[in-house]
Amino acid sequence: MKKLRSDIERYNGMLGYLGPVSTPKLLMACFNPRIVPVVVLRFSEYFYEHRCGVLAKLFSALNILAFGIEVSPRVQIGGGLFLPHTVGTVIGAASIGINCTIMQGVTLGTSEPDMSFNISERPVIGNNVLIGAGAKIIGHVTVGDHAKIGANAVVLRDVPAYALAVGVPAMVVPRKAPDNSESAT
Numbered sequence: 570m571k572k573l574r575s576d577i578e579r580y581n582g583m584l585g586y587l588g589p590v591s592t593p594k595l596l597m598a599c600f601n602p603r604i605v606p607v608v609v610l611r612f613s614e615y616f617y618e619h620r621c622g623v624l625a626k627l628f629s630a631l632n633i634l635a636f637g638i639e640v641s642p643r644v645q646i647g648g649g650l651f652l653p654h655t656v657g658t659v660i661g662a663a664s665i666g667i668n669c670t671i672m673q674g675v676t677l678g679t680s681e682p683d684m685s686f687n688i689s690e691r692p693v694i695g696n697n698v699l700i701g702a703g704a705k706i707i708g709h710v711t712v713g714d715h716a717k718i719g720a721n722a723v724v725l726r727d728v729p730a731y732a733l734a735v736g737v738p739a740m741v742v743p744r745k746a747p748d749n750s751e752s753a754t
Contacts, residue, residue, distance in 0.1 A: 571648065572611060572614075572646070572647070572648040572650075573595075573607070573608060573611045573648075574589075574595060574648075575647075575648025575649045575667070576604070576607050576611070576648060576650050576651070577590050577594075577595055577604060578590050578649075579648075579649040579650075579651060579668060580598070580601075580603065580604060580651060583651070603651075603652070603653060605635075605636070606632055606635075606636040606638055606652055606655045607650055607651075607652055609628050609631055609632045609635070609636070610632060610638075610640050610646070610650075612624075612628045613625045613626075613628035613629045613632070613640065613642040614642055616642070617642035617643065625642040626642070628642075629642050632655075636655040636656070637655055637657055637658070638652065638655035638656070638657075638658040638659075638660070639658070639659045639660065639661075640658075640660040641661050643686050644660055644661065644662050644663070644664065644665065645663070645664040645665070646660075646664070646665045646669075647665060647666045647667035647668070647696065648667050648668075649667045649668035649669070650665070650668075650669055650671070651668075651669070651670045651671075652670075652671055653670070653672060653673075654672060654673035654702075656673050656674070657673055657674040658671060658674060658675050658676075659675070659676045659677065659678060660675070660677050661677055661678035661679065661686075661691060662677040662678070662691050662692045662693065662694055662706070663688045663689075663691040663693050663709075664693050664694065665677075665694040665698075666694055666696035666698065667696045667697070668696060668697045669694060669696070669697065669698045669699075669700070670698075670699045670700065671700045672700060672702040672703075672704075672720070673702050673703075674702050674704075675700050675701075675702070675703065675704050675705070675706075676704075676705045676706070677691075677692050677694070677700075677706050678691065678707060679691055679707070680707050680708040690708065690709055691708075691709065692706045692707070692708070692709070692710045692711070692712065692724075693710070693711045693712070694706070694712045695711070695712055695714035695715070695716065695730065696714045696715070697715045698712055698714070698715070698717070698718070699716075699717045699718065700718045701717070701718055701719050701720035701721070701722065702720045702721070703720055703721040704719065704720065704721060704722045704723075704724065705722070705723045705724065706718065707723070707724070707725055708725060710725065710726060710728070711727045711728070712724070712727070712728045712734075713727075713728060713730030713731070713732065714730045714731070715730055715731045715746070716728045716729070716730060716731060716732050716733070716734065717732075717733045717734070717744075718733075718734050718739070719733065719734060719736070719739075721737070722734050722735050722736060722737065723736075723738050723739055724738075724739040725738050725739070726738075728741055729741065729743070730746070731743075731744045731745065731746045732744055
């Protein structure tokens with residue numbers, strides 16, 4: 570429930586509503602078409618963590634049928650997840666950090682068929698990452714914090730923090746971290 574609350578708080582923040590989410594607002598948000606796939610994903614994650622594999626698979630299948638997004642219940646996903654559009658998205662990463670945005674048509678997975686969900690073959694996504702529409706992140710790739718993956722990029726190598734990856738195969742364009750120090754005048 571804590572991660573779901575974080576997901577909804579981030580979404581509300583994008584709309585300009587800052588601060589904690591009350592229980593009634595939490596329940597109302599669960600009917601928002603941008604939030605429902607995340608709610609279903611969180612139920613699947615919850616049941617997997619509590620060793621109720623059949624229910625976890627049921628909610629995972631519901632996401633596929635209703636929203637066109639396939640998310641393994643085994644993926645460790647931090648709070649603040651935002652999925653503005655879900656159709657055609659496949660999430661089979663080892664882990665995804667907090668406050669990530671994943672657009673439609675994204676694939677996070679292995680380069681070979683892997684029915685046993687081998688973590689060492691799956692991507693690791695850092696915190697505050699934006700993954701553009703149609704991007705593919707394949708294999709044991711690490712995407713650093715605050716990185717951006719361009720639309721339709723095919724990422725086969727690590728992407729450092731704050732970098733931008735674009736193209737097929739993706740080329741990394743370094744970006745500077747924002748300077749948070751105050752300038753002296």
